[in-house]
Amino acid sequence: MSVSRSTGSVVLGYRLGTTSTGEDGQMVTLTTSRLLLRRWREDDLPAMAAINADPEVMRWIGDGTPVDDEATAAATARSEQHWETHGFGLFAVEIRASGELAGFTGLNTPYFLPEVLPAVEIGWRLGRQYWGQGIATEAAQAALDFGFTDRGLDRIVSIHQLGNDASGRVMQKLGMQLDREITDSRGWRVRIYGISRNDYRPAGPAANRAEPGAERPRSGRCGSSLLGGSAAEAGGPYWRDGGVSSR
Numbered sequence: 001m002s003v004s005r006s007t008g009s010v011v012l013g014y015r016l017g018t019t020s021t022g023e024d025g026q027m028v029t030l031t032t033s034r035l036l037l038r039r040w041r042e043d044d045l046p047a048m049a050a051i052n053a054d055p056e057v058m059r060w061i062g063d064g065t066p067v068d069d070e071a072t073a074a075a076t077a078r079s080e081q082h083w084e085t086h087g088f089g090l091f092a093v094e095i096r097a098s099g100e101l102a103g104f105t106g107l108n109t110p111y112f113l114p115e116v117l118p119a120v121e122i123g124w125r126l127g128r129q130y131w132g133q134g135i136a137t138e139a140a141q142a143a144l145d146f147g148f149t150d151r152g153l154d155r156i157v158s159i160h161q162l163g164n165d166a167s168g169r170v171m172q173k174l175g176m177q178l179d180r181e182i183t184d185s186r187g188w189r190v191r192i193y194g195i196s197r198n199d200y201r202p203a204g205p206a207a208n209r210a211e212p213g214a215e216r217p218r219s220g221r222c223g224s225s226l227l228g229g230s231a232a233e234a235g236g237p238y239w240r241d242g243g244v245s246s247r
Contacts, residue, residue, distance in 0.1 A: 037091035105139040
């Protein structure tokens with residue numbers, strides 16, 4: 001995985017002004033063999049909204065209700081605000097070969113589950129056409145590495161709603177260990193997985209590393225995932241567990 005930074009700003013039509021670029025004042029882009037993880041752009045919103053409108057994608061998110069265009073725009077704006085406040089957040093996941101938006105992965109504060117706070121959560125969500133290809137694991141591995149090696153986080157958790165077996169398998173592939181099982185505010189059982197910086201082992205060179213200077217493809221339309229739901233405070237929630245992952 002390569003990490004690059006560039007100065008600049010992201011403008012989202014839903015909110016006034018621009019976002020800052022994180023704790024080092026620069027945009028962060030992560031590149032793997034197949035994927036580009038980057039900050040959000042306004043032209044990502046239609047693709048993200050299409051993902052969030054898919055009932056199968058949203059089955060394990062919140063109460064399972066699909067999210068409309070306005071809520072997608074609001075959640076994306078909150079994600080950018082989280083970057084501005086904390087220096088990390090959700091990445092848009094772009095397929096390098098096609099420029100299509102596949103969904104998201106990244107780091108967030110799980111305000112929706114106060115039992116685990118203070119904590120940083122990793123999560124992901126992909127459009128259905130990207131399931132079963134290892135994309136969720138590849139993207140989440142890059143985001144996990146960013147959290148530990150670039151942002152210096154001590155521990156990262158992920159929240160697995162029982163029944164969402166695909167998401168749980170991604171957590172295990174990332175090297176996360178089951179910490180405990182609790183009942184959330186809806187009365188649903190969820191499992192908390194976690195990994196510390198001391199226990200984290202980066203993937204080897206053969207595991208989705210990009211060559212330096214790889215050309216970025218032109219960005220295009222896609223079907224993707226949703227930053228769904230509403231939030232009582234800026235920054236979360238963006239997902240209710242790791243989201244819909246590769247199978």
